[in-house]
Structures are given as C-alpha cells and as structure tokens.
Amino acid sequence: MTGGLTLPDEIRTVMDNGIPAVVVTCSADGVPNATIISHVHYVDESHIALSFQFFNKTIRNVRENPHACVSLNDLRARTQWILDVQYDHSEAEGPIFDAMDMRIEAIASASGMAGIFKLRAADVYRVKSFKSINKAALSQ
Amino acid sequence: MTGRESDHDLAEQLARRSAEVEVLRRIALDINATLDLDSIYDFVLRTMDDCFGFRHSIILLLEDSDTLRVVASHGYGDQALGGRVAVGVGVVGMVAKRRRLMRVNHLRAQQAYFERIRSQMQAAGRATELGEVVAVPGLADADSQIAIPLVIKDKLIGVFSVESQEPEPFSQRDETLVTIVASQASSAIQNALLFRAVEERRQELAEAHERLQQLNETLEERVRTRTGQLEQANRELRETQAQLVQSSTMASLGTLAAGIAHELNTPMGAIHSNADVERRAVRIIRGIMRDPSMADKLGPQPRLERTLKVLDDINQMTLEAAERVSKIVQSLRSFARLDQPELEWVDLHEGIESTLTLMEHLLKDRIHVVRSYGELPKVLCYASQVNQVFVNVLTNAVQAIDSTGSITITTSHENAGVVIRVSDTGCGIRPEHLDRIFDPGFTTKGVGVGTGLGLSITYRIIENHQGSIQVESEPGRGTTLTLRLPVKSSQ
Numbered sequence: 035m036t037g038g039l040t041l042p043d044e045i046r047t048v049m050d051n052g053i054p055a056v057v058v059t060c061s062a063d064g065v066p067n068a069t070i071i072s073h074v075h076y077v078d079e080s081h082i083a084l085s086f087q088f089f090n091k092t093i094r095n096v097r098e099n100p101h102a103c104v105s106l107n108d109l110r111a112r113t114q115w116i117l118d119v120q121y122d123h124s125e126a127e128g129p130i131f132d133a134m135d136m137r138i139e140a141i142a143s144a145s146g147m148a149g150i151f152k153l154r155a156a157d158v159y160r161v162k163s164f165k166s167i168n169k170a171a172l173s174q
Numbered sequence: 175m176t177g178r179e180s181d182h183d184l185a186e187q188l189a190r191r192s193a194e195v196e197v198l199r200r201i202a203l204d205i206n207a208t209l210d211l212d213s214i215y216d217f218v219l220r221t222m223d224d225c226f227g228f229r230h231s232i233i234l235l236l237e238d239s240d241t242l243r244v245v246a247s248h249g250y251g252d253q254a255l256g257g258r259v260a261v262g263v264g265v266v267g268m269v270a271k272r273r274r275l276m277r278v279n280h281l282r283a284q285q286a287y288f289e290r291i292r293s294q295m296q297a298a299g300r301a302t303e304l305g306e307v308v309a310v311p312g313l314a315d316a317d318s319q320i321a322i323p324l325v326i327k328d329k330l331i332g333v334f335s336v337e338s339q340e341p342e343p344f345s346q347r348d349e350t351l352v353t354i355v356a357s358q359a360s361s362a363i364q365n366a367l368l369f370r371a372v373e374e375r376r377q378e379l380a381e382a383h384e385r386l387q388q389l390n391e392t393l394e395e396r397v398r399t400r401t402g403q404l405e406q407a408n409r410e411l412r413e414t415q416a417q418l419v420q421s422s423t424m425a426s427l428g429t430l431a432a433g434i435a436h437e438l439n440t441p442m443g444a445i446h447s448n449a450d451v452e453r454r455a456v457r458i459i460r461g462i463m464r465d466p467s468m469a470d471k472l473g474p475q476p477r478l479e480r481t482l483k484v485l486d487d488i489n490q491m492t493l494e495a496a497e498r499v500s501k502i503v504q505s506l507r508s509f510a511r512l513d514q515p516e517l518e519w520v521d522l523h524e525g526i527e528s529t530l531t532l533m534e535h536l537l538k539d540r541i542h543v544v545r546s547y548g549e550l551p552k553v554l555c556y557a558s559q560v561n562q563v564f565v566n567v568l569t570n571a572v573q574a575i576d577s578t579g580s581i582t583i584t585t586s587h588e589n590a591g592v593v594i595r596v597s598d599t600g601c602g603i604r605p606e607h608l609d610r611i612f613d614p615g616f617t618t619k620g621v622g623v624g625t626g627l628g629l630s631i632t633y634r635i636i637e638n639h640q641g642s643i644q645v646e647s648e649p650g651r652g653t654t655l656t657l658r659l660p661v662k663s664s665q
Contacts, residue, residue: 051279051342054287072287107281136276140268145288146305148263150295156590 054103059095083156119159209369215246235332257311264310269321298545312420324360505531519552529564566628574600597654603647
C-alpha cells in the first residue's frame with residue numbers, strides 16, 4: 035500500500051492513543067452522517083483502518099459513497115487532525131484485524147459489552163489528504 | 175536545532191541508552207541469582223521502578239487455564255495482591271488470551287466511550303444485552319498501561335503489567351524495555367516455579383515415605399495383633415472342639431451306662447434273691463441237723479458240715495460280689511445323668527465316688543485312695559460337666575503315679591463355696607511347665623497317652639462355673655490341684 039502522501043508521526047501517535055474519533059460519511063443522495071468511532075488504526079503512511087462493528091448508517095453510506103472524513107483529536111497538543119479518506123477494502127482477518135479486535139475486546143470485556151462490540155471487519159481507507167487545526171492557537 | 179544542540183541531544187540519548195543497557199545487563203545477571211519466587215518478584219518490580227520509573231506494576235500468574243492471579247505488586251499497597259481476573263477480560267486478560275503485548279494510552283477516554291454507549295443502550299431499553307462491569311486488578315484510575323505475556327516455550331505462565339495515571343507516559347522504548355525485562359523475568363520465574371515444584375514434590379515424597387513407614391509399623395502391629403487373635407481363636411476352637419468331643423463321648427457313655435445299669439439290674443435282682451434263698455436254705459438245713467430227734471438218727475455228719483460251710487462261704491462271696499455290682503450299677507446311674515444340660519443341685523461327693531468307682535480298674539491295688547471328706551452343701555452346677563472335671567483331674571493323678579502311690583481327696587466348705595483338693599504322690603510337674611499346663615494341646619505324657627486338652631477343658635468348665643483352679647507341684651513329690659466352686663454361681 036503506497037501512495038504519494040505520507041502521514042506524519044504525530045497522527046500515528048494520536049491514533050495509537052486510541053482516543054475515539056469522529057467519522058463523517060455521505061449517502062449516495064447527498065445526506066451526511068457524523069458518528070463517533072472507538073478506534074482509528076494506523077495501517078501505513080497512507081492508509082488507516084476503521085472498525086466495522088455495527089451495520090449502521092456509516093457502513094451503508096461508505097458502501098454507497100467511498101469518500102469520508104475523519105477527525106482525530108490530540109488532547110495533549112490540543113490539535114485536531116482532519117483526514118479525507120476513501121474506502122479501499124475490508125479485512126476480516128490478518129494482523130490489522132487482530133490488532134484492532136484485541137484492543138476493542140480488551141476494553142469491551144471489562145465494560146460488560148464483549149458481546150456487543152464485536153469487530154466484524156477492519157475497513158481500510160486510503161488517506162487522500164490531511165490537515166491540522168491547532169485549537170490552542172484558535173482559542174487565543 | 176543547531177548542530178551543537180543536536181550533538182548535545184545525541185550525547186544525552188547515548189548516555190541514557192548506555193545506562194539502560196547497563197541496567198538490563200545487571201537485571202539479566204541478578205535475576206537468576208536466586209530461585210526464591212518472592213525475591214524474583216521483588217527484584218523485577220523494584221528495578222522497574224528504580225531504573226525506569228514504572229511506579230505501578232504487577233505480576234499475574236495463571237492459576238488455572240481460565241484465571242490469572244496477582245502474585246506480586248508494586249505501588250498498590252496490599253490491595254492488588256491476590257486479585258483475580260479471567261483470561262480474556264480487560265487488558266491483562268486479553269494479553270493472556272492473545273499472548274501479545276498491548277500498550278494502551280488514554281484508557282479513560284476509551285472507557286468513557288464504552289460507558290457512553292452503555293448508557294445509551296440502557297436508555298434505549300437494551301440493558302439485558304449488557305454484561306457485568308468487571309473490576310480488573312490494578313489502578314482504578316489508570317489512564318495508560320503496558321501489559322506483556324510471560325511465555326516460556328510457547329506456554330503462557332502469566333502477565334506482567336505496568337500502569338500509570340498519566341495518559342501518555344509510555345513510549346515505544348518503554349515497550350522494548352518491558353519486553354526485555356519480561357523475557358528475563360519469565361525464565362527466572364519459570365525456573366523458580368520448577369524449583370518450587372521439585373521442592374514440593376520432594377517434600378511430598380518425604381511425607382509419603384514417612385506415612386508409608388508409619389503405615390508399615392502400624393501394619394506390622396496389626397498383623398501381630400491379628401495373629402495373636404487368630405492364635406487365641408484357634409486355641410479356643412480346639413478347646414471347644416475337644417470339649418464337644420468329650421461331652422459327646424460322655425453323653426454317649428451316659429446313655430450306654432443307663433442301658434447297662436438297666437440290663438444288669440434284673441439278673442442282679444435274681445442273683446441277690448437266689449443268694450438270700452441259699453443262705454436261708456443252709457440255715458434251715460443246719461436247724462434240721464441240730465434238731466435232737468434228727469441228730470440221734472443221723473449221728474455226726476462232718477462231711478455235711480464242711481459242705482454247708484463251703485456253701486456259706488460261697489454264698490457270702492456271691493452277696494459281696496452282688497453288692498459290688500450294685501455299686502457299679504449305682505455309679506453308672508450317676509453317670510447316666512451326664513447328658514442332662516440343666517443346672518441342678520448336685521452332691522459333689524456322689525460325683526467323686528461315681529468317678530472313682532468307674533476308675534476302679536485303673537486304681538486296683540497299686541493306688542490307695544484316701545478320702546478326707548468334710549460337710550459339703552449341694553452345689554448348683556452342670557453335673558455332667560463337673561463329673562467331667564473329676565474324671566480329668568483323677569485320670570491325671572492316676573497317670574502321674576508310675577507304680578504305687580496314693581491319691582488324697584479332701585473336701586471342705588469355705589465361705590460361699592466348696593473346695594476340693596486332689597493330691598497325688600506322682601512324678602509332679604516341672605516348674606517351667608506349670609504356666610502351660612492349662613494351655614490347649616500342652617502335654618508331657620507322650621504321644622498316645624494324653625491329648626493335652628484335659629486340664630484346658632477342666633479350666634474352662636471351672637471358669638464357666640465362676641470357680642477357680644490352682645495347682646501346686648514339686649517334681650518327684652506329687653501334685654495338688656485345688657478346685658473352688660461357688661455353691662450357687664450366677665450363670
């Protein structure tokens with residue numbers, strides 16, 4: 035998986051931190067949908083993976099329209115990262131799936147939701163572009 | 175960043191890495207210096223804090239295939255120690271299940287996300303789909319964690335975990351350090367566990383050996399006791415068997431004696447009657463001969479007088495013989511009671527006399543019997559058994575006398591009982607045999623003479639009548655057996 039874009043290390047750190055992110059999708063007829071997603075997984079310098087746990091509006095939209103937007107929060111740096119992504123493929127096994135599944139199951143099992151948060155697949159997206167917004171600077 | 179600052183940073187990093195390498199080298203050396211588990215736990219957790227600043231760390235070992243238990247903790251006080259978590263639950267449980275390292279930052283934010291979803295489900299009436307929230311051992315407000323499986327040869331033995339209340343304290347470098355230390359700790363813990371298992375096994379074997387020895391000793395004692403019981407049972411069996419045989423013999427003898435006495439009585443009556451007729455006939459003949467009218471006619475009849483004298487003597491002998499036969503018949507009658515099993519009031523003198531009469535052929539002229547009878551009340555007893563005692567005791571006395579001698583029978587009434595002493599002038603009993611003469615099977619009479627059961631049976635009969643038997647003997651001088659019987663035993 036290669037591309038002309040390279041995600042900076044700061045974004046990888048934010049993803050590794052596992053702070054829930056916001057994903058915005060749009061249906062084929064142009065209706066947007068924003069939702070919180072538990073985990074964004076760093077795949078490589080130009081790809082990320084989102085967890086597919088529920089067959090909800092996000093999934094339906096992505097299957098109709100592969101373009102989406104992901105918002106990540108760096109709480110320490112008070113920085114927001116906005117990524118434009120395009121759905122590439124889904125993996126129901128393999129290292130990416132296992133890593134995401136393990137993280138989700140670890141926390142879900144202690145929260146009494148092991149049966150609810152069941153990873154169906156790791157949806158892999160290509161990152162088309164990204165930008166950062168420094169909230170600290172904005173608040174000044 | 176200037177080149178000078180860059181050089182300075184590189185120098186700092188190099189110094190830090192060198193220090194880490196030195197710490198890791200020291201850990202590798204020191205961790206294997208002991209096989210004591212607690213020392214290993216303490217060393218690992220303390221070193222992780224002192225050298226790398228990991229303030230909160232725990233070691234969990236597999237308790238069984240489904241559960242991890244905290245065996246050591248650092249930075250938690252005593253609250254974490256002994257805590258349990260199921261394999262597959264929480265970060266440490268998941269690390270154990272997947273056997274892969276896991277580093278989690280911003281744990282509270284992620285937990286908050288799950289809690290929000292949980293609240294939404296509860297609000298939507300889907301609470302039944304939710305499971306229980308599990309309290310995992312560790313910091314209640316941990317915000318980051320690194321957990322690594324402790325694995326030896328593909329076998330999971332536990333999990334090592336470090337936690338922090340900071341959201342992002344752990345770096346990739348920390349992961350590497352924890353991985354190296356965990357690898358060292360796994361080997362050391364496994365070695366110590368094996369050593370402990372060997373020690374426990376050795377201890378178990380030692381205890382098992384000790385128990386086995388105790389069991390052996392107990393077993394030997396039980397065998398000895400059981401053997402003694404069996405020997406005693408065997409002795410009693412032989413006694414009972416002999417007693418049964420003798421009782422049966424005596425009973426048969428009694429039946430036979432009763433029959434013989436009955437058969438003898440009729441001819442004895444005729445003999446006695448005839449003798450009396452003969453005696454009176456001789457008297458009549460003498461009267462006729464002495465009548466003056468006849469005396470003149472017959473004149474002196476010396477031959478007739480001698481004939482009448484012979485008839486008188488023969489008649490007297492016939493009467494004495496008849497008396498003797500009557501006495502024997504009377505004795506036989508006495509023995510005819512032998513098969514009577516009931517308790518009855520018995521004249522012991524009668525029993526002694528009957529026995530002596532029947533043993534007359536053994537006494538003959540060689541043994542003189544001295545009777546020193548006192549006044550005896552009748553005794554409530556089994557007559558047949560007591561007669562059996564007299565037979566056994568008197569037979570022993572007779573057999574103890576080689577050629578000629580005497581047997582003295584003394585009876586007396588003392589306190590609430592009677593005493594019968596039978597003394598003989600026979601060969602006596604050697605002192606070393608005195609303790610054994612009542613043992614079943616013990617005899618000094620030689621093969622075919624004695625069974626060794628007579629005195630044993632006698633002892634048992636007297637004991638059954640709540641009496642006692644005592645023996646005094648002096649080799650070459652004779653033996654005295656003293657029998658004591660209560661007038662009325664409580665049996």
